[in-house]
Amino acid sequence: MFASENILEITYLIATALFVLSLKWLSSPVTARRGVWAGEVGMLLAIAGTLLHKGIVDYRWIAIGLVLGTIIGVPLGRVAMTAVPQRTALSHAFGALCVTLVGTAEFYIRAPHVPQFMMGVLSLEVILGALTFTGSLMAAGKLQEVLPQRPITYKGQNLVNLGFLAIAIGIAVTLVLHPDKTFLFPFMISIPLAFGVMMIIPIGGADMPTVISLLNSYAGLSAAAMGFVLGSKLLIVAGALDGASGFILSVNMSKAMNRSFTNVLFGAFGQEQVVAAGTKETRPVRSASPEEAAGILAAASKVVIVPGYGMAVAQAQHKVRELYDALTKRGVDVKFGIHPVAGRMPGHMNVLLAEADIPYDKLLEMDDINGDFPQTDVALIIGANDVTNPAAREDQSSPIYGMPILDVDKARTVMVIKRSMAAGFAGIDNPLYYLDRTLMLFGDAKNFVGSIVRELSGGHG
């Protein structure tokens, strides 16, 4: 073995170790930034080692690629925190694009003499890569709202989608048996490309956390398959880590929405959204003004704020911080209850609240906060709906029955900031709003929280 090849293998080995450490350090906010550092060092080592690879004869294209990639990457690293979900979807698309293109080139370099095992993993690589590419682009488009967010469904949709997937797999099997049929290869890419688009068409906004996690997992698996093709242990490990991460998040998200994992896996997330539209509730609700809300909050000793996607849309997180400060100054104990699927991607709410400078030890997960609600004076819900719907716990006929929720209805007073009485994403009426202890605060989340803050700071010296 040449010395340079040894050096290459050693840099890859160190990079592999650093990648694992990187994720290990991410387990706590205290060590997390060290994790990013470890990942960066590992990445630099691996790239530097690769540039010494003896097979490389021409550095021009590599240099162009690295420079252009950096130019595109820097603005993607600087997007606003509210744009993180679509940025993440876009980066899944880029990762999948890279894998698909490399797989394509590898095929045409080797064809028609591709060993069966290699053709098998290569097929897996390009099929997963291609469907993740278009699927992620679609998801990013929906999140950025350049595409309609509402799910588009038609009869037999799942059958059509599965049919496409089956054809792609059929082509893959044919190519494994007869790798000389190279004319089939373009179909093995174009069909999953179409499948990726159709897979996301029936997805609505509130299903995005699951979908992004799932696409994350696919991107990882396709990279691992690429590692099999290239014989790169480093790539297999990185792909497996990414795949595992996406898988864990997908399972978490589907549990938090009470969907079975197979349901998620087969892209049937945007299931039938049939709602009995005729039974419009006309029961009375109690509403309150900012002054009344401020008075109740000021008199409370324990407040739990429950944020949802509505807070992100209204960009209300900084006003919420002011509210947090104003209440904390008065000695009120303020915590935040975060539902796993609040927002548009896993952990979305935490990032927005951290951006607004709210200490992370005040952000509690559903299981940790639920026991506190009976001792809570006020549960203040900002832009969340279905994740607080008690029907999920009590009403067996409800479409969201069984979904774990935040037990806000156990608090002494419930306040809900909401634009109007319109139903949430799932189109399900929320019995929470008709409880005696519930006060509806109608208005824009940002303005309403701002008015409460003004009342709190003005009314009391």
Added chain:
Amino acid sequence: MQLDLVTSLYVFLLAAFIGFEVIRRVSPLLHTPLMSLTNALDAIAVVGAIILAGEGKSNLAKILGTIAIIAATSNIVGGFMITDRMLKMFKASGPRKP
């Protein structure tokens, strides 16, 4: 260099187990940075693209390899940057700067 199927599967299996154990311990608080970080690490696929573009076995390989380098590099740069930006924001309570 080629790995055989069995070795590759061993590596994949062990890495997947490590991944599950390590990532299970990541607090839901940090699930967004987790996703952007694993995405950046996943862009290590750039090494395959670099070899493809550098070996220049065919024009197709050069072109596809270069585009693949661009895509992966933007994920590396953007992914690490935004992960670090997000993690910087997570602060514990205590004396806070005004």
